[in-house]
Amino acid sequence: MWTYIHEKECNIDINKLWDLYSKVENWKLWDKEIEAISLEGEFTAGTKGVMTMEGQEPMNFTLTVVEEKKCFIDETVIEPLNVTIVVGHFIEQKTNDRFFIRHSVIIKGENADMVAEQIGESFTVDIPNSMVELIKLSRKG
Numbered sequence: 001m002w003t004y005i006h007e008k009e010c011n012i013d014i015n016k017l018w019d020l021y022s023k024v025e026n027w028k029l030w031d032k033e034i035e036a037i038s039l040e041g042e043f044t045a046g047t048k049g050v051m052t053m054e055g056q057e058p059m060n061f062t063l064t065v066v067e068e069k070k071c072f073i074d075e076t077v078i079e080p081l082n083v084t085i086v087v088g089h090f091i092e093q094k095t096n097d098r099f100f101i102r103h104s105v106i107i108k109g110e111n112a113d114m115v116a117e118q119i120g121e122s123f124t125v126d127i128p129n130s131m132v133e134l135i136k137l138s139r140k141g
Contacts, residue, residue, distance in 0.1 A: 002116030004124045007102040008131055012138035014091070014099065018069045020137055021089060024049065030134040033126050039063075043072070083109035085123070097140060103127050 020026045022043040028034045036058070039049040045066045052058045064086075065073040071090045078085065085107055092100040105124050107116045 001112050002107040002120055004105040004120065004127070005102060006104075006124075006127045006131060007100060008135065009094065009098065009100050010135045010138075011097050011140065012099055012101075012135060013097070013140045014069050014093070014138075016140075017091065017099070017101075017134070017138040020134060021072060022066075022068075030137055031126070031130045032133070033130075049074075078115070081109075081115050082111050083107055083115045101131060101135070103131060 020030055024037045024039050024043070027037055033054045034051060035054055036052040037049065039047055041047040043063065043066060045063055047063045049061050049063070050058050051061055059076050061074045061076045063072060064075050065071060069091060071088065073086060073088045075087075076085045077083075085105065088102070088104040088106075090102040090104070092102070094100055105120075105127070107120060109115075
């Protein structure tokens, strides 16, 4: 198993942040690597979607956990490689408007180490920039 975590403490409007998370059409506003994204239903656990990252083939994903204004996790199974990529987005409230945001990527499965060596860095390199954008868009005011 391979794990990447990026986290930041910030002042934000939780409603703005959750709107950016829960409406996938907004993901392109804070993650510039996304070319296209869609969900086959509501933003709830079990809903499937398709995401195309810049220069990549479309990837199917499933929302496995959704807790409003707390977290969501999506998983992409890559069967030919025997791996699952788990992407987590977590929000922890510190004070009224101070929050701790954490994004994580876990690559697990039979070939996790090999796949992580090949794509881990390229898959996660833009997460810090995406988080900066997400925070800017979520500020109060």
